[in-house]
Amino acid sequence: MAINHVILHEVKREKDGERVKVNLRKKENNALGLAGSLTDSLIELFTHSTLNIGEFAVDGDPTIDPAFEQTLAEHYDDLECSDFIVMTTVMANRYAAIMRRPKLQSVKGGLLIFYEYESRGKIWLALAVLQRADGYDISDDLELEASQIIDINKLHLGAAINLTDWEEDLSSRYIKFKTGLAAEVRDYFEDFIGCQRDKQAAIAETKSLKKSIQDYAKNTLGMDDDVVQFKVDDAHSFIKQQLKDGLEVKLTEVANRVFPDTPDDFLVLARETYDVGEEVAISNTELKKYLRISGKASGVSISFDRSLLGKSIIYGNDGKLTFNEIPPILKEEILEELASRSNEN
Structure with missing residues (x-):
């Protein structure tokens, strides 16, 4: 996994109704200078977060290219970006224009980090909206100093586009995005990206989770068919209880329940081979298929x-x-x- 391009822009307002301040970089940040832990954190933002899955569309029509996709098409050819700075500048300015709409005067914006990275043999373009937070630093003489930090591990708003699948038309589920729960935030960010949710995502994710459990139990742990089915039954029981209690179904919790001795190894397979996210959207129809007719x-x-x-x-x-x-x-x-x-x- 590697980051090929990265750049930070800032588009924000301090208080409701105030003007939007735009601070755009004129050159890319140094991708080679990123610490390994930071690189991993940026790439994993769209693996461990609660995400929606979808594709580009305008008013539900995937045959119409939204502005964000048009900008991508203008700058990407054969998975190569002609000018990462210009492309992200156009995107950041459009983000600012959306924030200036009369009905969006309470949207604060933040730091926009754009980065292109490689993961699992695919090229991705990611955008995350990050917030500054008050914190402390230590000076050379060990004095505490007030500082502002960015929590890179918490994704509030963001999207990652699988450019390989998008450009080669390999799938209609090539965008992972997080838009928050508030309708105002969700609507404006989805409008900015031009993405629509995949209504079949719950079916696909429920199937993928089952396949990952069967694969890991049978091919990694060498379990026989009866024990494999026991593991699937156990997952079904856990998921049903989570849904009954009104709780989210988290991949890490399924891993700890079904494979308590080796949860981390299972997580790697589920995420990298079957593309299962941290929060799994569950289809009750598909979940019923976890159990055998007997x-x-x-x-x-x-x-x-x-x-x-x-x-x-x-x-x-x-x-x-x-x-x-x-x-x-x-x-x-x-x-x-x-x-x-x-x-x-």
């Missing part, structure tokens, strides 16, 4: 994945359940039993 009676016990019903397992109008495929071990046992009975006769 039942037992009169010496018969049947259990199978819900996804198989209507495919390799058919339930007919006559009330009969037909298995078009059965496990090899089960087939072997059936044949052995039939052969044994034949020999007895």
